[in-house]
Amino acid sequence: LTRVATLASLAAGFALALSWAWPAAAGGAGRAAAIALPLIVLTAINVKGVKEGARASAFLLVAKLVPLALFVGAGLFAVRWSRVAAPARVDPAGLGEVALLLLFAYAGFENTAAPAGEYRNPKRDVPFALVTQIVLVTLIYALVQLVALGTLPDLAASRTPLADAARLFLGGWGGALLTAGAAASILGTAGNTVLSGPRYLYALAVDGYGPAFLGRLHPRFLTPAAAIVVQTAVVLPLALTGSFAGLAALSVVARLASYVSTAAAIPVLRRKLPDTPATVRLPFGPAIPVAAVAVSAFLVASATALDLVAGAGALVAGLVVYALRRKGAAGDGGAAGV
Numbered sequence: 001l002t003r004v005a006t007l008a009s010l011a012a013g014f015a016l017a018l019s020w021a022w023p024a025a026a027g028g029a030g031r032a033a034a035i036a037l038p039l040i041v042l043t044a045i046n047v048k049g050v051k052e053g054a055r056a057s058a059f060l061l062v063a064k065l066v067p068l069a070l071f072v073g074a075g076l077f078a079v080r081w082s083r084v085a086a087p088a089r090v091d092p093a094g095l096g097e098v099a100l101l102l103l104f105a106y107a108g109f110e111n112t113a114a115p116a117g118e119y120r121n122p123k124r125d126v127p128f129a130l131v132t133q134i135v136l137v138t139l140i141y142a143l144v145q146l147v148a149l150g151t152l153p154d155l156a157a158s159r160t161p162l163a164d165a166a167r168l169f170l171g172g173w174g175g176a177l178l179t180a181g182a183a184a185s186i187l188g189t190a191g192n193t194v195l196s197g198p199r200y201l202y203a204l205a206v207d208g209y210g211p212a213f214l215g216r217l218h219p220r221f222l223t224p225a226a227a228i229v230v231q232t233a234v235v236l237p238l239a240l241t242g243s244f245a246g247l248a249a250l251s252v253v254a255r256l257a258s259y260v261s262t263a264a265a266i267p268v269l270r271r272k273l274p275d276t277p278a279t280v281r282l283p284f285g286p287a288i289p290v291a292a293v294a295v296s297a298f299l300v301a302s303a304t305a306l307d308l309v310a311g312a313g314a315l316v317a318g319l320v321v322y323a324l325r326r327k328g329a330a331g332d333g334g335a336a337g338v
Contacts (some may be wrong), residue, residue, distance in 0.1 A: 001254040001314035003197035004234050006107070009247030010190040011035045011239035017182040020160040021176065035239045038187055042194045043232045048220065048226045050195065056194065060188030067181025071166055072143045073173075076171035079150030096302025097249075103299060104248040105141065107255055109134060110262075111196075116280065126280050198227035208326040239285075253303045253311045256296045263292035 015025045024030030039215050080326040086170065112129045113209035116122040144162070151153055152165040162182060167175030202224035205215030218225035238247065266282065283290045300308070 001311070002251055002258070003193055003200065004231065004238065005247050005251035005254055006104075007039075007190055007193045007231070008238035008242060009104070009244050009251055010186050010193065011039055011235065012229065012247055013244040014038060014183060014186045014190070014240060016244055017160060017163075017179060017186060019237060020163040020179045026159075033241055036236060039194075039232055039236060040237070042187070042191050043189075043228055046194050046198075047221060047223055049221055049223060054195065057188055057191045060184045060191060063180050064185035064188055067177045067184075068140065068144060070170075071162060071178055071181075072140075072147055074174075075147030075151055075165065075169055076143075079147060081150065083153075084150045088262060096298065100249050100252050100299050100302050101245060103252045103255075106134070106137065107252065108192075110179045110259075114272070123277070123280050146284050164222070194228065194231070198224050198231050201227040201231065203243065208328075209321050212326060249303060250307045250310055253300065253307045254314055256300055257315060260293055260296045260300075263289040272280075 015031045018034050019026040022030065022034070025034040028294045042056070045056055071145065086150065109130060113126050116126050119125045148161050151168055152158060152161060155161055155165075158181065160165045160182075163175040163178045165180040172176070200212045201210065204210050205212060205227070214224070214227045214230060216226055217223065242250075267286045270281070270286075273279075303311075
């Protein structure tokens with residue numbers, strides 16, 4: 001559910017960003033085309049091969065960082081600091097909802113620790129990578145927000161705030177550049193999700209969880225083509241009928257289930273597993289896991305009833321799949337080859 005909701009929200013966000021340059025993308029057939037065509041292209045690229053998908057993601061990464069660097073570099077000279085120093089009054093009642101959406105912007109940081117067993121020195125590399133990336137991302141977000149707040153009047157009313165702000169201090173070409181950068185940013189993240197998400201379905205199917213056809217590889221490209229296509233088929237109706245913010249919140253609620261279970265497991269695992277030279281042991285005993293569970297509970301409490309029902313439904317569906325494991329799956333003899 002996390003991967004599907006994330007990809008659906010990104011697709012909806014792409015149409016929203018594109019509406020600055022192509023107003024028809026804001027609704028109707030234009031919005032449907034802006035959502036469906038990129039998803040279909042990314043699906044086709046990833047069916048063809050993992051190298052093609054990785055190259056596309058790397059290209060889009062560069063394409064999004066260049067416009068952001070220009071936006072911040074030029075925009076800092078155009079900021080009206082009086083506007084930054086005296087922002088509009090904020091209603092504290094909406095803090096939880098805002099925090100929930102903010103987590104969507106940071107989501108994915110947990111992927112850094114996933115391959116820790118393959119790192120040369122996990123005890124050093126995992127904390128360094130996590131802290132460094134979060135600091136850098138926070139710095140980029142803060143600078144972008146500072147420029148947008150200090151240059152664009154009535155920022156919250158804008159549907160495409162970065163493009164509108166860039167047009168004010170760079171001219172029409174600046175708005176077009178930031179629109180292209182936003183599109184590249186969304187497509188890059190979407191491409192990563194199209195690449196990684198189906199591998200979960202594939203690995204589960206290989207181990208006997210879910211339909212067997214999801215665990216088959218394409219005879220020519222040797223990619224989990226069925227899992228890739230199925231993910232897109234589930235994402236499309238969600239993206240076409242939902243909003244960016246609503247789908248992003250749903251993605252975070254689903255993601256919080258894994259955050260809570262991971263954090264809650266740490267005190268137990270510390271007692272059960274031996275301390276080896278490669279073990280990453282958190283300082284302050286159970287304080288960090290307990291704090292993580294508390295923050296996650298606060299965020300879950302801020303979710304809408306619909307998101308909570310959807311998240312609970314996904315957990316129930318997962319339990320059903322887990323209980324109905326197919327006999328004789330590859331996982332019976334060891335771990336799946338993914």
